[in-house]
Amino acid sequence: MSTDSFNNDSEFLLFTGCTGLLGRYLLKDLLQFEIPLAVLVRPTRRQSAADRVESMISTWEQQLDQPLSRPHVIEGDLSGKSLGLSTADEAWVKTHCSSVLHNAASLSFVSGPRDAEPWKTNLTGTENLLNVCRETGIKHFHHVSTAYVCGARQGTIYEQELDEGQTLCNDYEWSKLEAEKLIRSAEFLETKTVFRPSIIVGDSENGFTTTFHGFYAALQLAYVVAKGLKELPGDHEDLQFRVTLDGTEDKNLVPVDWVSSFISYAVSQPQLHNQTYHLTPQNPVTTQTIMNVLTAVNETGDFTQLVGSETRVENPNEFERMFYENMQVYNSYWKNDPHFDTSNTREAAPHLPCPSMDEDRMMMLAKAAVDMEFRWRDLPVRAEASITG
Ligand SMILES: NC(=O)c1ccc[n+]([C@@H]2O[C@H](COP(=O)([O-])OP(=O)(O)OC[C@H]3O[C@@H](n4cnc5c(N)ncnc54)[C@H](OP(=O)(O)O)[C@@H]3O)[C@@H](O)[C@H]2O)c1
Incomplete structure (x- = not known):
């Protein structure tokens, strides 16, 4: 694959949410396409940001039986002002990053005040990230939204539509709608590319997943x-x-590997930027x-x-x-999904059709989750292994 938009050391892609289900596939695909990558990751109580990334990439290397390069890791949290970046990290971003892939989000469906999740990450976090982009001169923004910004609308939903006065079904959808509106109104950005997946499930080939929602x-x-x-x-x-x-x-289920392939491809092709893509299946289940x-x-x-x-x-x-x-x-x-029009997606990547989600594939996905006992943990990195013995 050509990586036309990433030519030199000052053209890193700043990528959020690489530790999530979709994020780990995007991380693997973007690394395989040799896109210079900086990842914004928060530490956990047990692991630093760098160890989390190392642990995930080691797991991929074992699964793929192939070495992968390492991204530049930046510790931060979207919900913090300036993403909690150190002065040195902010300077690094200013020197090296020219675009963002904003994939991180809170998938909490619970309603809460605006200073709690999902608002804290999805809206305030997006606002904080936009501010960092403005401060550091990043002008190209790729955003992972959701097809369900359409809320309770029925019938056919088109990719160019956003706020049609629809009723939103929960705070998650509402926060994602507000975030998308915020990005669209950011005048300093030269391109705004929006990806809207429907319900993401595991890998179409082997059923692998790390999260168990929906x-x-x-x-x-x-x-x-x-x-x-x-x-x-x-x-x-x-x-x-x-x-x-x-x-x-109808339910619109899409496999994570396909969603990631499409996004990585579109991010690497400048002529596909500044567009909105419904990442939804040809045939719902x-x-x-x-x-x-x-x-x-x-x-x-x-x-x-x-x-x-x-x-x-x-x-x-x-x-x-x-x-x-x-x-x-x-x-x-717990109801019928609307029909999502996918004209932009089909035109942008006719060579990447969504794998069909038929009963056999659904069975394979379900069996894989049962075999995993609805749990997943990456390989520990050496430091953690020695702590836990
Ligand atoms: N899953 C679906 O069915 C679905 C459908 C449509 C759209 N989407 C969208 O696809 C994207 C990825 O979803 P996913 O299913 O991969 O979600 P996920 O597995 O829950 O991963 C969420 C990612 O966001 C990060 N994150 C959350 N809050 C953060 C914060 N305050 N600061 C920094 N990072 C933060 C998480 O980091 P930690 O590991 O530190 O928690 C994790 O890497 C999201 O934008 C989501 O809205 C998902």
């Missing part, structure tokens, strides 16, 4: 429920598990397919029943109560 939350709950049902003593023929969907609702997968993986065929989207579960049994209580945070997504 589809995986339903899968994990169904897994727990199925285990409980199977362990019930005696005959339980009357027992049912009612699902308040009719099976025809129906809730019937999702149910088939959940039922097959958990072997709960005899119990589950689609009872229609307008139905309320009366007198829920203990399994239904547990499931619906824990799925509450996703209530706004």
Whole structure:
């Protein structure tokens, strides 16, 4: 791949959110394309920013059986003024960085005041990053938004649309909408490129994932429920598990490796900048397919029943109560998705079609998550290994 927009030492891409699910794929792809990279990472209680990055790249090297180069690591937190950068780091950014790929976000769906998540990272954090760009002369901004800035709109959603007066379904969507508006209004930027993925799931080839939101939350709950049902003593023929969907609702699931391939490609091609891209599938998955997968993986065929989207579960049994209580945070997504038009995406990269999300692939993704026991941890770096023995 050509990396036309990255020619010399003063053209680093400042990249946020490399430790997340999409971020780790972007990190691998951007490193493989030899794009000069600086990553903004916050430390954890156990690991420095540099150790976190090292740990993740070592894991990739083992999986790929191939060495990767290392990015320049900058310790910082989006929610801090000036991202909490040291004076030296800010000077480094000013000398070396010409563009940003802003992928970091809080995926908290809980409502909160503006100084709490998801607002703190998604809106204030974006504002802080824009301020750093203004101060350091960065003029090219690539932003990972979400297809769900469309909120509760139905019908066809076009890539050029943003604020159509829609109702937002939760604070996450609202904070992402406000962040996108903020970027679009930043007049000092020369290009603003926006990527809007729909629901991201694991790797289309092997099902690998490191986070377990959305589809995986339903899968994990169904897994727990199925285990409980199977362990019930005696005959339980009357027992049912009612699902308040009719099976025809569409859900837009996209594999993380494809989302990353598209973004890395578009970032490396200047002629594709300054555009908005819906990163959504050609064919959505129906809730019937999702149910088939959940039922097959958990072997709960005899119990589950689609009872229609307008139905309320009366007198829920203990399994239904547990499931619906824990799925509450996703209530706004328990419905049909709109249709996302993808004209810009298809035209920009006809050689990168989204892998089809059929029942076989969904089964593979679900089995991979169950095999991982809904957990993931990178290889420890040497320093941490010696602490933990
Ligand atoms: N997952 C989806 O289904 C989906 C769908 C559409 C759009 N998106 C968008 O895609 C992007 C990546 O999502 P993801 O699923 O990869 O999320 P993720 O796995 O939760 O990763 C989030 C990343 O953001 C970083 N981050 C969060 N708050 C930060 C802060 N205050 N300062 C610095 N870094 C911070 C996290 O760092 P730590 O490791 O330190 O926490 C992590 O690297 C986000 O912009 C999200 O809105 C996601």
